Amino acid sequence: MTGGSLGEAPVPSGTTRIAGSPDGAFLYASKSFSPASTITVISTATNQDVGTITVGSGSHAAAVSPDGSRLYAVNRPDQTVSVVDTATRTVTATVPVGGTQPQEVTVSPDGREVYVTHNGGVTVIDAATNSTAVIPVTGAPATVAFAPDDTHAYVTNSASLGNPGLAVIDTATRTITGTVPLGGPTFALVVSPDGKRAYAARSLDKRLSDIDLDTLTVTDTIVFTGQRPQRLGLTPDARRLYVTRSSGGDGYSLSTIDTATNTIISNSDFNARIRDVAIGTPPTADLGLSLDAAPRPGVNGRIDYTVTATNNGPSSLTTATVTVDVPAGATSNGCQIDGTKATCTVTSLNPGASTTRQISVPVSALSLGTPYTVTATRTASTPTDTDAANDTAARTCTATTPLLINCD
Structure with missing residues (x-):
């Protein structure tokens, strides 16, 4: 697939974010309200709404565990994370986040830990006990992506001033062991399945940085014109990178990048606002x-x-x-x-x-x-x-x- 729409699924007006189950069977659409928000469950087999989950206030980003059994939803005003049993579609726990303005949530590949970014750090949630610990990170940590073997977590930073770049966290010691200067605020991030490369979105200057994770250096930069890159999705074979793009009057689109050459091979325009990319992996x-x-x-x-x-x-x-x-x-x-x-x-x-x-x-x-x-x-x-x-x-x-x- 190089781009284009195969169909549409209705989502509630006001939907802010989308998360997908690992097997691609369900999409979870977050709709932010106060004092309570909802997450609509959509079956990708029928493109129909099959359920609704009530979570905390101002629900924003969400992530699903690797086995698909739990969903974690960030509640910004509450500064909490709702833990959802996806089988019963009920909240089983509400976990306080150890910082203000929680942003993104990511589950480790082994499903044992959940990382939540917020001002000045990353809160680590133990998935078994829901206990927490905070890793200090300078600036405004934005998005976390893990190495496939769980040994490292990589964190982008959206701070406008004094941006420290991409932080490399040793997940065993929960300490920062390296950084990669990226030249300004960065937001979305994906890591390749082999753990060798990462792509970071520099939305404000319309660029993607291609990062060598062995040497911690930027090896290439992809430059966009018009719309800004928003969210990223990498196929399981790492051959294609999908980039949602938007910018006010310039509309909304999905760009497909050939990662072998880092060239844009297609752009698909959309009438509606798109922001997230969710790529399912067939179960094995x-x-x-x-x-x-x-x-x-x-x-x-x-x-x-x-x-x-x-x-x-x-x-x-x-x-x-x-x-x-x-x-x-x-x-x-x-x-x-x-x-x-x-x-x-x-x-x-x-x-x-x-x-x-x-x-x-x-x-x-x-x-x-x-x-x-x-x-x-x-x-x-x-x-x-x-x-x-x-x-x-x-x-x-x-x-x-x-x-x-x-x-x-």
Whole structure:
């Protein structure tokens, strides 16, 4: 996609900001009111309003956790953040921010911490306990973007005078370890999926800075004419950068940038005001397999195999099929066996969770003294599995007699 509108979704009049769920299934549109604001939930499948969430006063920016389970909404006048359960669409906590004029909110890639910018610093919210700590940052911190491995957070600064540039925060020590001068106030910020580059919007002078995060230097500058850059969105493959632009009488547009050359390859004009970019990433779930073999010697000796399937995330597993090559005569209480193939089905597995299936092979089904290898293979799964390296597991056993069984 190089630009253009594929459709429109109605949002309430007065909507100030948009946030998207990581899987792209929902948009959350913030509408600022006092004493209470609302967030409209929009299904991207139907482009229809599917619910409303009431949050604090003057709701502004919002962000969704990587697993999509929580939404964090900044309430400017209240100087708080509303924590929303996206399943029930209710506020479960209201967290005070440790500074005035809270601006933007960003959730760390692992979902454990939430960074909120405000005058003179960044408040860090522990997502598990909602406890807070403040990292002092000179000026007017604007937007936070994280390194993919969570080791660093990068903070732009909108201060007009004495602007310190881009601040680099060590997330383990919560200290500033470096800065990148950017020549003036900066606002929106994105970091590439490999953590090597960042783009920072210098809205007032109509520029984007392309930053090398290894050397902490600006390597290129993209200059706009007319409308100012507002918000940024980078595709998961980092090939395209989307920039919302606006400026009074010049209207509103969406620019698409080829990041290989840093050239603008399209501009799409809009009649309505646009400000945010939300790019969803299709969910993935890496299902890893392991296989154990336990000899059971005896007059009716057998080998008990245990297939363990573990969801390594990042998303929940909906369903998966694991096939196991077995000799005729094998039995199982959790898999369907047809001749020499066992088919095992796995459903509804959360990230980090495991499930097991057992298969028993009688020694009488084996050729005595000949090694026999049983192999388990993931043959299908939803959502997409991104790592084929752990899709198979095998064990080799040799039965000399029903009383003597060895497994590697």
